Amino acid sequence: MLIVYYLHKVNSVRSVFNRGLDGKRVGVFAARTPYRLSKIAVSDVKLLKIEGHTLYVEGLDAIAGSPVLDIKLGLRHGDRSDR
Numbered sequence: 855m856l857i858v859y860y861l862h863k864v865n866s867v868r869s870v871f872n873r874g875l876d877g878k879r880v881g882v883f884a885a886r887t888p889y890r891l892s893k894i895a896v897s898d899v900k901l902l903k904i905e906g907h908t909l910y911v912e913g914l915d916a917i918a919g920s921p922v923l924d925i926k927l928g929l930r931h932g933d934r935s936d937r
Contacts, residue, residue: 855901856926859916861893894923 869891873880882891899911909925 855899855911855928857897857899857911857914857916857922858924858926859895859897860921860923861895862920863917864893 869882870879871882872878873884895916897913897915899913902910902912904910
């Protein structure tokens with residue numbers, strides 16, 4: 855199952871910064887950073903159970919309170935329908 859959610863706690867977005875590891879000036883995709891060009895994120899999760907309107911999942915890489923924008927059932931991140 856794929857969960858699409860909003861990174862509501864992300865600070866202002868920067869695309870170039872000094873990397874903490876070695877101080878090298880790099881772009882956002884060259885380091886693990888909370889600064890992202892888009893505040894939309896996806897997590898590939900395992901559905902554990904459903905109770906009423908509550909979904910219990912494993913593997914969600916979001917903080918509590920992150921707004922969920924969409925849920926894609928039966929899809930796995932990276933799957934292609936043309937294979």
